[in-house]
Amino acid sequence: MRLLHCVPGALEPSGNLCSPPPPRRQWSGLVEWRESSVNEDRFWGSFGPQPPPHPRRWSPHDDHIARASLSPNVLPSSSPPRPSTKSYLSHLSFSCWRNGRLTVGAACLPDHPARPGRPKLVSPKEIPQHKRSGIPLNAYMLHNLAHVELNAIDLAWDTVARFSSLHDVLGDQFFSDFARVADDESRHFGWCSQRLTELGFSYGAMPAHNFLWKECNKSSGDITFRLAVIPLVQEARGLDAGPRLVQKLIGFGDHRTSNIVAKIVDEEVAHVAVGVFWFTLICQKMGRPPSDTFKGLLKEYNVELKGPFNYAAREEAGIPRDWYEDSSINDGTKKRLSEVCDRLATIISLEQENTKLV
Template structure:
């Protein structure tokens, strides 16, 4: 069994539970998979990437309504939005595995770890939604993360810069703020969500660190200055502007340099 081939197969799956289970199986049984970095893969003709269920309905992010976590319905909408982010994150990690050839085998193992942990996060959040009478797909969602994935499909350096280091790193900043609001609500379901977000935040620091590592590895390989090139890529690909407050401690733990943290604060 070859890992990159199976990652593409999992990415094409439309059933979210099946996709999560298959991803977790690959992660748990990774010693049984070979890795062929030279393999050039392509989805079958007519295949839409990623595989996506009929629900949730996908809308532009500008049409997404915000709900206060002070109400049970508002908390369900919030957790659903985070679950969708984690579902997309499974897709993003699987896409990195199959799409980019000629990388060290450690690159593919790292992104398999990310995929497996994102699948776990999705299952935790989906179970929580079900415990409060909802499920994944009950509310609309947007595809902002996957849009950047598509923009960077032909440039691995841009992918490492603008997905884990930018899109996913925003979660490091947002999660403590969400947790604070849920703690203020103080209900059993809100506090249970805080505990799930503790797990997600801890592991997302590692995911952003993996992105930082491979971004810098690629810049060194290609003779690029990682800090100035990152700014260039942000402009070239019209990446979303990163807004404060920033979780400086988490970003530092994920491998952002002091120069990068200063740039964030000043920009």
């Protein structure tokens, strides 16, 4: 694995990466997010997230989670779990970790996580357009988001398990951060799945693609590229696209789904911020400038950054513009794109406030 081409003195005597100066424009909510209690608001009620009215009870079948280590808990290579079960196991694993009942451990990972029989996985070009899908626009968009969230659960746990051999260097906090990300994503998937059911559909109702996991496989041997391509590219794209998705749902008249998506987008800022924190820290300890390293990795692995960018959300998450912005775009165009994103965010905020008054 590519990581430890470090400069002398980069490690503390304990072997853990020492705390760096905070990255520039670090997300202000990072400490609070890390220290918060386990989030039990896994049901979307009449007024937003709340604990489930009928929570799943601990059963003897769950004992293996409490006795296991963190890494192998939710990445089984056989007997594909139902997505709802994977979501539950993710939450249970993080809860046990947060309560001090698990160690990081190690795992022998399969090439890909267990997948249910549906949805059928096809290439992105084979995904039917909305008009040919036979599914209403709100359910169509929500199904796509549910697929992203289910993949995000696997991506976060794969990061925990894939790089567990670096535990002595990275320390507990790295694995705690990405276990919390997995728990957040499992909650997001639960909201999407619940809403799909309310709309008369279920996850698996239409084909989906495997693009996200292919990007994960490309980064399986390089922790810097994993952090670059997943939190700083894929999840950051969610910050860019989220407001547009919310606006489409409002235009469709589905305010309940738009509120769910808006909440998910808001919580994704933390996941991008965690990626910025660890990418910056590792680059510092390797004696490499983060901006040049990020751009070099994307070029090496042929990863394309696509706008338009949500500058405000990216700045909040702590991604400096010079990491991703094309220097060939003139200042006038940059300003106009930024103004468009700001106006869109304002419109969405006003629309959401209006729905609360109805």
